[in-house]
Amino acid sequence: xxxxxxxxxxxxxxxxxxxxxxxxxxxxxxxxxxxxxxxxxxxxxxxxxxxxxxxxxxxxxxxxxxxxxxxxxxxxxxxxxxxxxxxxxxxxxxxxxxxxxxxxxxxxxxxxxxxxxxxxxxxxxxxxxxxxxxxxxxxxxxxxxxxxxxxxxxxxxxxxxxxxxxxxxxxxxxxxxxxxxxxxxxxxxxxxxxxxxxxxxxxxxxxxxxxxxxxxxxxxxxxxxxxxxxxxxxxxxxxxxxxxxxxxxx
Amino acid sequence: xxxxxxxxxxxxxxxxxxxxxxxxxxxxxxxxxxxxxxxxxxxxxxxxxxxxxxxxxxxxxxxxxxxxxxxxxxxxxxxxxxxxxxxxxxxxxxxxxxxxxxxxxxxxxxxxxxxxxxxxxxxxxxxxxxxxxxxxxxxxxxxxxxxxxxxxxxxxxxxxxxxxxxxxxxxxxxxxxxxxxxxxxxxxxxxxxxxxxxxxxxxxxxxxxxxxxxxxxxxxxxxxxxxxxxxxxxxxxxxxxxxxxxxxxxxxxxxxxxxxxxxxxxxxxxxxxxxxxxxxxxxxxxxxxxxxxxxxxxxxxxxxxxxxx
Ligand SMILES: Cc1cc2nc3c(=O)[nH]c(=O)nc-3n(C[C@H](O)[C@H](O)[C@H](O)COP(=O)(O)OP(=O)(O)OC[C@H]3O[C@@H](n4cnc5c(N)ncnc54)[C@H](O)[C@@H]3O)c2cc1C
Ligand SMILES: Nc1ncnc2c1ncn2[C@@H]1O[C@H](COP(=O)(O)O)[C@@H](O)[C@H]1O
Numbered sequence: 164x165x166x167x168x169x170x171x172x173x174x175x176x177x178x179x180x181x182x183x184x185x186x187x188x189x190x191x192x193x194x195x196x197x198x199x200x201x202x203x204x205x206x207x208x209x210x211x212x213x214x215x216x217x218x219x220x221x222x223x224x225x226x227x228x229x230x231x232x233x234x235x236x237x238x239x240x241x242x243x244x245x246x247x248x249x250x251x252x253x254x255x256x257x258x259x260x261x262x263x264x265x266x267x268x269x270x271x272x273x274x275x276x277x278x279x280x281x282x283x284x285x286x287x288x289x290x291x292x293x294x295x296x297x298x299x300x301x302x303x304x305x306x307x308x309x310x311x312x313x314x315x316x317x318x319x320x321x322x323x324x325x326x327x328x329x330x331x332x333x334x335x336x337x338x339x340x341x342x343x344x345x346x347x348x349x350x351x352x353x354x355x356x357x358x359x360x361x362x363x364x365x366x367x368x369x370x371x372x373x374x375x376x377x378x379x380x381x382x383x384x385x386x387x388x389x390x391x392x393x394x395x396x397x398x399x400x401x402x403x404x405x406x407x408x409x410x411x412x413x
Numbered sequence: 414x415x416x417x418x419x420x421x422x423x424x425x426x427x428x429x430x431x432x433x434x435x436x437x438x439x440x441x442x443x444x445x446x447x448x449x450x451x452x453x454x455x456x457x458x459x460x461x462x463x464x465x466x467x468x469x470x471x472x473x474x475x476x477x478x479x480x481x482x483x484x485x486x487x488x489x490x491x492x493x494x495x496x497x498x499x500x501x502x503x504x505x506x507x508x509x510x511x512x513x514x515x516x517x518x519x520x521x522x523x524x525x526x527x528x529x530x531x532x533x534x535x536x537x538x539x540x541x542x543x544x545x546x547x548x549x550x551x552x553x554x555x556x557x558x559x560x561x562x563x564x565x566x567x568x569x570x571x572x573x574x575x576x577x578x579x580x581x582x583x584x585x586x587x588x589x590x591x592x593x594x595x596x597x598x599x600x601x602x603x604x605x606x607x608x609x610x611x612x613x614x615x616x617x618x619x620x621x622x623x624x625x626x627x628x629x630x631x632x633x634x635x636x637x638x639x640x641x642x643x644x645x646x647x648x649x650x651x652x653x654x655x656x657x658x659x660x661x662x663x664x665x666x667x668x669x670x671x672x673x674x675x676x677x678x679x680x681x682x683x684x685x686x687x688x689x690x691x692x693x694x695x696x697x698x699x700x701x702x703x704x705x706x707x708x709x710x711x712x713x714x715x716x717x718x719x720x721x722x
Pocket of ligand 2: 280
């Protein structure tokens with residue numbers, strides 16, 4: 164089966180986000196951008212399925228700025244994806260719009276499995292995979308910590324609030340990744356060089372004729388209330404005293 | 414505005430997470446509930462007593478027993494003909510189902526709201542809570558998930574809702590529940606505990622985690638949490654993880670032991686009332702948010718602390 168992996172280019176997880184002084188958003192000028200960490204896990208899983216013979220082809224797709232071609236989409240192919248699709252736009256596309264574009268890509272590509280990240284670490288929406296599943300009428304295995312594919316069955320172990328849950332899905336299906344699904348491999352320099360010759364299709368949202376007009380207007384973005392460092396206690400006795408004062412110890 | 418709250422439950426009792434959602438919904442308008450499950454009449458009766466609740470829609474069907482999104486979402490879409498907004502707790506179940514409903518309604522979901530600013534305007538955290546966005550929706554119907562720590566819990570008594578059966582539940586036939594491994598614990602639940610003791614990578618292994626963190630938690634009647642590093646290394650199960658991509662907690666007292674204070678961890682606990690940190694590195698970032706800090710080796714300090722309590 165073909166596996167489609169949607170990836171998003173986001174502020175690198177090691178960079179501390181800075182709110183712009185004018186309150187319009189987070190400053191993304193001259194900061195390191197990377198692939199969303201959950202999407203690296205998604206690619207790794209897809210590539211492993213291919214290495215095991217359960218997948219035939221791994222296609223990655225991103226919706227975002229043209230620059231993604233030379234960073235995240237290159238990384239994705241260096242990790243083992245066979246080809247990439249760039250749907251280039253400078254506008255921010257909301258999860259609903261992303262899901263609609265991805266549905267159009269699925270209609271063309273007919274994958275047996277789509278593996279997405281559970282959450283983009285910039286908008287923290289945690290929506291796109293579930294929305295895509297709804298638009299396609301496919302089953303969903305969200306927050307996956309284990310994925311097993313056999314024939315048209317996809318068995319997904321999910322990280323849920325109380326522990327783990329296992330569901331059995333009928334392919335074609337949607338999976339979203341949690342942190343412990345796998346440890347993504349690095350894109351090595353030789354593989355990055357080789358990846359440059361792997362196919363890349365360039366598209367724009369207009370090619371898909373879907374409505375991606377935003378529904379949400381961001382009125383303002385502010386920093387959260389700051390916590391300030393408190394006191395240091397010298398020893399355990401002093402800490403015990405503090406716990407008593409807080410009423411949590413007798 | 415008529416709102417619908419999806420009730421989180423285990424077919425026996427209403428889960429606490431629902432109560433904060435009821436409070437958020439009541440700030441928008443009239444509150445109706447949906448109890449969807451299998452053999453869950455008792456849950457509906459219990460839910461009807463929640464303060465401020467009007468109608469309780471009860472959908473009782475074998476296909477709804479495990480809250481599979483494929484089966485629950487169409488049912489909610491049907492009920493949305495008569496409601497203006499649907500709200501879910503931002504729990505793993507809520508986050509699984511809500512976007513599926515939103516897409517079927519052609520609505521952009523508003524995730525993890527922190528406050529209701531108006532009938533169409535909400536605040537929500539982005540970038541692991543390093544920024545708070547105020548967003549206004551132009552959608553006609555609202556689909557919302559609610560951060561439990563941001564709203565007071567509605568009282569579980571005083572309500573006089575009426576229970577009404579809903580039909581139309583069906584098995585979409587594309588997914589099946591296989592099994593669940595749900596940890597049973599005598600301890601308070603992480604998301605509702607007054608005190609939390611959390612351990613990090615510094616515990617080194619599962620034995621140390623259990624022999625050092627748990628006795629302290631027992632002394633304080635606390636829930637036990639962990640950093641991602643501790644979970645990844647297998648010291649404790651996944652549902653202990655506190656953070657951007659784990660549980661969001663805001664207890665009276667949060668004690669972080671051998672946790673460095675990465676932004677992804679802080680995202681899950683920095684709204685705790687009092688933060689206490691024990692770390693051997695006096696420059697650890699956790700001390701920048703801690704109200705009370707103790708610089709020391711946890712292997713020495715924690716047993717001493719447990720002994721003196
Ligand atoms: C996409 C993404 C999502 C993430 N989500 C989460 C999340 O939800 N929750 C989360 O926690 N993390 C999350 N992380 C991981 C996060 O970035 C950190 O890696 C993690 O929180 C570190 O865990 P730690 O503090 O236990 O370990 P470390 O950073 O290794 O810190 C260990 C600390 O213990 C101290 N120490 C060592 N020995 C002792 C001793 N003997 N006595 C006292 N102190 C000692 C050290 O000084 C150090 O400060 C996420 C990361 C990514 C990329
Ligand atoms: N612009 C985008 N392009 C491609 N994939 C995306 C995009 N936005 C989100 N996704 C996918 O959807 C997942 C969840 O994102 P979100 O719903 O925004 O939290 C991400 O981990 C990606 O796999």
